[in-house]
Amino acid sequence: MNILNIITEIQKVDPEVFDRLDSRRKVFQHFAGFGKKLAATAVPLAFGSMLNKAYGQTSADIVGVLNFALTLEHLEAEFYKQAVTAAPAAGAPAIAVTALTTIRDHEVAHVNALRSTITSLGGTPVALTAANFDFTAKGAVPTVFTNYGSMLAVAQAFEDTGVRAYKGQAGNLVSNNAVLEAALRIHSVEARHAAHIRRMRRDTPAIAAQQKPWITMKDRGGLPAFTQGIYDGEELTTQANVPIAGTFGTVTVSANAASEAFDEPLTREQVLAIVQPFIRM
Numbered sequence: 534m535n536i537l538n539i540i541t542e543i544q545k546v547d548p549e550v551f552d553r554l555d556s557r558r559k560v561f562q563h564f565a566g567f568g569k570k571l572a573a574t575a576v577p578l579a580f581g582s583m584l585n586k587a588y589g590q591t592s593a594d595i596v597g598v599l600n601f602a603l604t605l606e607h608l609e610a611e612f613y614k615q616a617v618t619a620a621p622a623a624g625a626p627a628i629a630v631t632a633l634t635t636i637r638d639h640e641v642a643h644v645n646a647l648r649s650t651i652t653s654l655g656g657t658p659v660a661l662t663a664a665n666f667d668f669t670a671k672g673a674v675p676t677v678f679t680n681y682g683s684m685l686a687v688a689q690a691f692e693d694t695g696v697r698a699y700k701g702q703a704g705n706l707v708s709n710n711a712v713l714e715a716a717l718r719i720h721s722v723e724a725r726h727a728a729h730i731r732r733m734r735r736d737t738p739a740i741a742a743q744q745k746p747w748i749t750m751k752d753r754g755g756l757p758a759f760t761q762g763i764y765d766g767e768e769l770t771t772q773a774n775v776p777i778a779g780t781f782g783t784v785t786v787s788a789n790a791a792s793e794a795f796d797e798p799l800t801r802e803q804v805l806a807i808v809q810p811f812i813r814m
Contacts, residue, residue, distance in 0.1 A: 595712055596656030598705045601801055602716065603647040605698055607661040608808060609691050610644050612668055613637035616688065619678035629681070629733055633688075636726050643719050650712060670810040673759050685734045690760045692727035693748070694799070694807050697763070699723060701798035724796075747793045762807045766797045 617637050620630045648658040668677045668687060676683040699720035706713040731754070734744045744754050750768040753760055770778040770791040778791035799807075 592654050592656070595706060595709055596651055596654050598702050599647055599651050599654075599712070599716075600656070600659045601804075602699065602702065602719070603644065603651065603659055604661065605691075605695055605804070605808065606640055606643040606647055606719075607659070608666055608811060609695065610637065610640035611661075611663045611666050612687065612691060613640055615663070615668065615678055616684055620681065620684065623679055623684055624681040625684070632729060632733060636688075636729070639722055639726070643722075646715065646719075650715065654712075665813055666811055667813050668811060670759065673757060673810060682734075682737060682740055685730060685737065685740070686756050688730045689727070689734060689754070690756055690763055690807075692723060692730050694763050694804060695723040696720065696727050696796055697799040698801075698804045700796060701800055701804070703798075748796070749789050750792045759810065760807070762803060766799070768792050769795070769797055 613633060613636055617630065617633050620633055621627075625633070651658040669675050670677075670687075674683050674687055677687050678684060699716060703713065703716060703720070706716055728746060731744060731746050734740045734754075735746065740755060745752075748754070748764060748767050751761070751764040751766070753764055756763075770776065770788050772795055777794065778786050778788045780786075
């Protein structure tokens, strides 16, 4: 059992593994001494203890992450319920109403799935209704349900936030494969929602010039200034400490293209700051 090789392989997936365990130097010092201090059969046990330190979560930890996700899903589900009803009068074409209806149904399904999972883990799901949300963002978007462009802008803000939020919490679910897989499935659907909402904005003549199918650097794509936190951090041009902008053989990757190639995670604190204007205390 080559423990050092295993850690190296883990580092390829999680570049922060040494931060989770200890400093790189100390980790290798610990294992260098195992041959002298421990029988070979004890090494896997010691290694397991280290991984538990790095990745171990309790059921309460997982429930906390899921309730955080459930709060976001309630936000989106309640938004789309109202959006579907208001969209025709707001100027949305019929095909857009159909898309918003599909997304609404997805978000409601996410709410139900998360509630059931939290209950199965012995937790209490957060209970939120439309009354808990202010989709005008405390007056920043007063036409959210009367103007189709405003409606899509808020939808994009929610979807782009959701993609980064799920990515930011995935590492906190690694001790429960079933929950992690379910969360990643929701993450992929949120990504499809984000892409479709961006396409819908691109298909709207008054918005088209401001909208790309992807995020370039930390550009908001025409969204209001108060949404900047959704896009801050997306301007990275390195991944796993490897620069991905530059010339590679006959191909030159621009800084813009490098930033577009990856979505970056958001912390729970960053997400809560982003959605705070939409939540009634």
